[in-house]
Amino acid sequence: MPAVADIRLKVLLVDDQLSHRAALGAELQAMGHDVVEAGNAEDAVALFTSLRPDAVLMDVEMPGHNGHWAAQQIRRAEPEGWTPILFLSGRVSDADLAEGIECGGDDYLFKPVSPVVLAAKLRAMQRLCSLHRQLTSLTDQLRASNADLQIQSLHDPLTGLTNRRGLDIRLDEELRTARRERQPLTLILCDVDNFKAYNDTAGHLQGDQCLMRIAQLLGETCRRPRDLAARFGGEEFVILMPGTSHSGAMFYAKGLQRMVHQLALPHPASDGKTCVTLSGGITTCVPDGTTTIESLLSRADAALYTAKSLGRDRFFCFETQADSSTGQAELANYDREKSSTATLF
Incomplete structure (x- = not known):
């Protein structure tokens, strides 16, 4: 497995403001990550379903459906997985943060986003991504081993016929x-x-x-x-x-x-x-x-x-x-x- 710092994340960046997306996207790319952009909640859900990013940075307030709605749809789209969702919001009250977590978010970045805080959050995501990939690899190996054991348990080792x-x-x-x-x-x-x-x-x-x-x-x-x-x-x-x-x-x-x-x-x-x-x-x-x-x-x-x-x-x-x-x-x-x-x- 590569070192945590070397893991390149595929980040879905969701914000209805083009200028905000451009600034954050440039920072993410400068950190060595790939960026996919969406300008609204509906496009965000569609891109998530088709591309399966490693992390989602999403604005809360958007025209039409908001970020909380998009987070709920994303969670429904991955019943057996968990992709980190970080909300971008100018709201700083405890109630706003609690509502975001309840809708499926994992953390908050308050606007304007600090580059130092953003880098720290992404390092945490890299660790999560590394652990997830290790777990996926071990799970695949376990499934393959179980399949081999199942085959062996039903076959005669000398002749290869069914036992x-x-x-x-x-x-x-x-x-x-x-x-x-x-x-x-x-x-x-x-x-x-x-x-x-x-x-x-x-x-x-x-x-x-x-x-x-x-x-x-x-x-x-x-x-x-x-x-x-x-x-x-x-x-x-x-x-x-x-x-x-x-x-x-x-x-x-x-x-x-x-x-x-x-x-x-x-x-x-x-x-x-x-x-x-x-x-x-x-x-x-x-x-x-x-x-x-x-x-x-x-x-x-x-x-x-x-x-x-x-x-x-x-x-x-x-x-x-x-x-x-x-x-x-x-x-x-x-x-x-x-x-x-x-x-x-």
Whole structure:
């Protein structure tokens, strides 16, 4: 920050007498400040609103609206700020000074204005301006830091995807929207097959690299604005797809599986598989009043378990009913042979 004495103020000088404005304006410029002039209260308010000066020197007595009226309008124009207003007046009574302060003024300069007093008042304004700029700078830095912290709190540091907290927030939003608009909502829970064996064989650093590459792929496949890829935890990921039907979810899953195969990430220990594969469980429903985040995750988890039990490297999907009373899908109670909506690939 510059030294207080080096701060150049932008001063709005308001006086209906041209000669008074010329004299005071010359003194202000000689002190190193910029001067904007207005000859009446209405012009003063308009200039203040458009230029936002650092200080206002304003005559009280003017034709039409006076300086007190202008001060009130200025205060209304800056509800979150405070620009110093110094009245210029020949009135010296206590009542006149009190009225000016009540209308929004900060101080009085009595006419004729003493150059020494004017210089002292302006130095005080420079100090106020310096403090205001420091406060503004610190406030901006704090806002930026808070925004960064907010982003960090909702994103996984390893993969850059939305984390579990961010997923819960979005799931709640999308669940409410889908319920209100009677639209389908798809949730896919997937994980890297045999990832523990991958870590045990290749090491955790290489395992992190694998997760980062899979996360990048998942993020790239979520192309619609409301689609979301999130890291659920460990090697598990969630794909949230609002407005996606059962058939659309299966089409996406098949494409994702094909892309993972094309990625061809080597897997050092994968039960005969030479490359990294994914298994996933899909659930799609039009939510009703009983549908919860927990029920969606439970159904997707049951479908994922089925995909794992059937040999991995596949996605398993079963249609959920909108009028489900519990929203739960227990694997032990799910008869795959009788379900006409089951799809395995």
